Amino acid sequence: MLLSAHRHLPLNFVTWPEYQALLTAVNPAVQEFLTDSGNTVAADLDRAYDAHQQSVKKWLEHARSLVHIAMDVWSSPQRKAYVAVHAQWVDEAYKPRKALLGLPNLRRSHAGAAMTPHLMEIIRKYHLAPRIGYFTGDNDAKNDTCLRQLAVGLSQEYGLTFDPVSSRTRCAGHIINLSLQAFLFATSEDALQAAIEQAQDEANDVTVSDALHDRIQSNTCQKSHGRRNKRNDTAGWRSIGPMGKLHNIAVFIRNSTVRNDAWDDIAGKALGIDNITRWNSWFKLLDAAISQEGPLSIFLNQYHEELEDDILTHDDWQVLKMTHEFLQPFYQATLEQQMEWASIDQVLENMDILFLQFENAKVSHGRAVRSITRLVVILKQVKYVNNARMVNSVHMGWWVLSKYYEESDKNPIYATALLLHPEKRRRYLDRHWAEEWRQTAIAGARRHWAKYKDRPLSSDSAARLSNERREVTPYERIKQSMSVLDEPGDEDEFEKFVNSPPRHMTTNTPLEWWCREEQRIEYPRLHQMAIDILSVPAMSDDPERVFSCARRTISWDRARLSTDTIEKLQCLSNWVKNDLIRKLYVAIDDEIMVVAGDDDDIPDPSLLY
Structure with a gap:
């Protein structure tokens, strides 16, 4: 069996x-x-x-x-x-x-x-x-x-x-993937919003990626009087720029055993191909192409006539390298959240990292968003000012990420998980979030803590307390009266933990840290909330x-x-x-x-x- x-x-x-x-x-x-x-x-x-x-x-x-x-x-x-x-x-x-x-x-x-x-x-x-x-x-x-x-x-x-709202968490990898797809395929906010609305219609049974891809192809077919063939398909991909050209080249190699053998003779390793349903497959294709720029240039020279408009120019290679550099944090953020026992505490931190990546690119936008360091309206594009396509791509990716980041405000579990991380606690919010966002997050975490703070102690915690409260000698009674330590229950466990300085963990995950006996003894009720929250998967x-x-x-x-x-x-x-x-x-x-x-x-x- x-x-x-x-x-x-x-x-x-x-x-x-x-x-x-x-x-x-x-x-x-x-x-x-x-x-x-x-x-x-x-x-x-x-x-x-x-x-x-x-x-x-x-x-x-x-x-x-x-x-x-x-x-x-x-x-x-x-x-x-x-x-x-x-x-x-x-x-x-x-x-x-x-x-x-x-x-x-x-x-x-x-x-x-x-x-x-x-x-x-x-x-x-x-x-x-x-x-x-x-x-x-x-x-x-x-x-x-x-x-x-x-x-x-x-x-x-x-x-x-x-x-159904506060008990619903969203797959962090899917959010990153949507932001990446918007970066690659979306041409405008209107087109992106239309694709999202189409995907949200349960009767359609399509994804945002499918909807964006269909719009690319339909636009090309309209320009070709509705004729849909292989040439129109490659033209559709080409319309998104150098990344579309690279896609067509990968398909060109894959679709012929002769061309695949020719590529193998030149490069000695597979180029790979993107896939709509595979997260970060575009980054992997980019990474392979850039690492094999020399062999790919030789291959393109051999098949110059067949590939026609898909030949990569010097400017195309520069765009591909900029794109690769920009997308690297997306790739690593997904890998981090795919690790064994990755937890929901990683979600907002990784989104903060990606927002900082957008901020470093100086994305233009007309709305105030939660910045890594402040509430800000970024008005001017700088880094990619000479590349209109890159400016639009970064803007589209930012738009999707901000949309789903705002969704996290509906569920206090995300910020609470950050506060319960031994290496972050309240200091992370104080250092990286604006005051308005900090107060909202902490208030939500306190409301969640209110469900746990008055719970009866577990049997093992109660047994420890009863042993501590055994009959004492007169000497011990006097000594206890002179103690400057807090009595169990005198201090709010949540406030005690989140306001303490962060410290390095000796465990692999915050969940493992909270499951240790010393934490269960020190925080007899808070540890229960911590393991309930930190056992929620990130993806x-x-x-x-x-x-x-x-x-x-x-x-x-x-x-x-x-x-x-x-x-x-x-x-x-x-x-x-x-x-x-x-x-x-x-x-x-x-x-x-x-x-x-x-x-x-x-x-x-x-x-x-």
């Missing part, structure tokens, strides 16, 4: 003569137990999924933090749509955990209202309602609709109050990884797999990967045998693998 779920082998691999010969060579006695039908594996898959699902449910029931959800929708090669529901939390031992909770088939509609029933079913199945945390997804309007419908469902079924990249894994499962010769089987295979694979399955069993003549697992695990006869 593990080979099917985790290594993407067909369910009937147990019938392969080569596989059976290998088992027989290891142990001839196994011959009588070999199966000649893949149906046996399918039945075992159902039993294994049901049993291990109970184990995952126990992990969630003992969570120390809220259970946060990252979700996304994917269209598979089968022409089926799936919604991935991926959870993240802190377990009983104060270790961060992840798990795919479901990959249900989304039939007939991709709208948010169609996603909600699947989400409610998963909440019921794993008993998540009392522990539901934040939902992370891209900026698609269907996610807003889904959470509004979810709020209604949770209220009707569980009597819970769920705020919805875990569902993307699930889709990549599922794509390998649904190979061209496995297209007949049912959606239910695909969901179970992906869940089991994910649970193994995330170390949630601790004990593996095999069944021989109805006898359950342990083949792997921790010695202290409690055997479960129903757990078949």
Whole structure:
């Protein structure tokens, strides 16, 4: 079963003569137990999924933090749509955990209202309602609709109050990607706003990138009296400048084995190609082209006639190098937020870095925005004053980033996460934000803290306090009366922490820092708020990884797999990967045998693998 779920082998691999010969060579006695039908594996898959699902449910029931959800929708090669529901939390031992909770088939509609029933079913199945945390997804309007419908469902079924606005966090990588796409493709604010509105219409099922690309191509077709062909397509890309030319060159190389071989002979390594759905693929193409400028110039000289207007001039190369330099922070910011256990505390800091990149470029704009150092209206373009296209590109990227930065004001969790970072605290806001923004952010964090400050102490914190309050001797009573230390509870934990000087962490993440025992002792209530917030993912990249894994499962010769089987295979694979399955069993003549697992695990006869 593990080979099917985790290594993407067909369910009937147990019938392969080569596989059976290998088992027989290891142990001839196994011959009588070999199966000649893949149906046996399918039945075992159902039993294994049901049993291990109970184990995952126990992990969630003992969570120390809220259970946060990252979700996304994917269209598979089968022409089926799936919604991935991926959870993240802190377990009983104060270790961060992840798990795919479901990959249900989304039939007939991709709208948010169609996603909600699947989400409610998963909440019921794993008993998540009392522990539901934040939902992370891209900026698609269907996610807003889904959470509004979810709020209604949770209220009707569980009597819970769920705020679909403050419980919604936006995938930071998606915001960066949108800003990058605007930088590359948008020609005006009106065109950009139209593309965003088109993408927000759930009935369209298009992305901002798709909408911008379609506008580029449609404008070219109109100039060519509506004729749409390969030449018009390349002309459309060429209309965005040197980056469009580079795209056409990459496509030109890829679309012919002869030209690909010619490029390989010259450069010895692939140039690559951009992809609308791959974040930062344009930067990678730029990086490869600039590092191989010499070989690319030789190739362009060889195919000068075929490439015609896509030949890169000296001025084009200068623009490409400026673009590469400008986009580097976008690339690194995305990588930072894709790291294992990247948290929401990174979101505003990375957006501040990108805003500073725009400010350094002296972007012209007529509105006041949250500057890194002050509230400012930047009126004059300087760095790229001699390149009108670059001026417009920087302006378009800034416009999108500012639009989604303002969205973060609707949810205090972003600024609260910054304040709870041991290396930032209030000093970060005092040093980098204007007074108006600081006061709003701190007030929001205090309102959030009010939900935690009067909570009963956890059992281990209460036990420590009771030990400290044991009967004391007269000497100890006098000594305590002379103490200048604060009594537990005398000082507000939140104010104490955020107003203390930042200090270097000896841990990899702020979440890990807060999970340490010394922080749990010093901040018996604040640490709970900290792990609830800092366990929220910065991006919805875990569902993307699930889709990549599922794509390998649904190979061209496995297209007949049912959606239910695909969901179970992906869940089991994910649970193994995330170390949630601790004990593996095999069944021989109805006898359950342990083949792997921790010695202290409690055997479960129903757990078949």
